Amino acid sequence: MDSSFLSVLVLHGPNLNLLGQREPGIYGASTLEDINRDLDSLATELGIAVDALQSNHEGLLVDAIQGASQKHQGILINAAAYTHTSVALRDAIAAVNIPTVEVHLSNIYKRETFRHHSYIAPVVVGQISGFGPDSYSLGLRALVNYLKSQH
Numbered sequence: 739m740d741s742s743f744l745s746v747l748v749l750h751g752p753n754l755n756l757l758g759q760r761e762p763g764i765y766g767a768s769t770l771e772d773i774n775r776d777l778d779s780l781a782t783e784l785g786i787a788v789d790a791l792q793s794n795h796e797g798l799l800v801d802a803i804q805g806a807s808q809k810h811q812g813i814l815i816n817a818a819a820y821t822h823t824s825v826a827l828r829d830a831i832a833a834v835n836i837p838t839v840e841v842h843l844s845n846i847y848k849r850e851t852f853r854h855h856s857y858i859a860p861v862v863v864g865q866i867s868g869f870g871p872d873s874y875s876l877g878l879r880a881l882v883n884y885l886k887s888q889h
C-alpha cells in the first residue's frame with residue numbers, strides 16, 4: 739500500500755489524560771499532549787496520518803474502534819485499565835479486523851498480578867510494554883511496517 743494513504747487511529751484509555759501528574763514514578767513526566775505531539779512528528783517522518791483520541795469511557799472506545807474501518811488502516815491502543823477488564827474492547831478489535839498494536843508505558847508484567855493479563859493481547863498483532871513514551875513510537879513504527887508488509 740502507498741504509505742501516503744495510511745492512517746492510524748491512536749486510542750488512549752482511562753486516566754491517561756492525567757499523564758504528567760499521575761503517579762510520575764510509574765508513568766513518567768510526559769503529558770498526553772507531549773506523547774501526541776511526538777506521534778504527530780513521527781507520523782510526518784513516516785509519511786502517514788494519525789488521529790488521537792483519549793476517553794475514560796469504555797463504550798466510547800468501543801464506538802471509536804467500530805468506526806475506525808471507515809478511515810483508518812491500523813489502530814495503536816493503550817487501553818490502560820480496560821486492558822485488564824474489557825471483553826467489550828477485545829471483541830470490538832476482533833470484530834473490525836483492523837491490525838492493532840497494544841502499548842503500555844509501564845512494564846505490566848513487572849507490576850501487580852492483576853495487570854499481567856491483557857484481554858486484548860490475543861487479538862492484536864503485538865504488544866510493547868515498559869518503554870515509557872517510547873512504547874508509543876516503537877508501536878507506531880512496528881504497526882506501519884506491518885501494514886506496509888501486508889500490501
Ligand code: DQA
Nearest residue numbers: 816817818819842843844853
Ligand atoms: C498502562 C498500564 C495499566 O495497567 C494501567 O491501568 C494504566 C496504564 C500503562 O500504560 O502502563 O492506566 O496501560
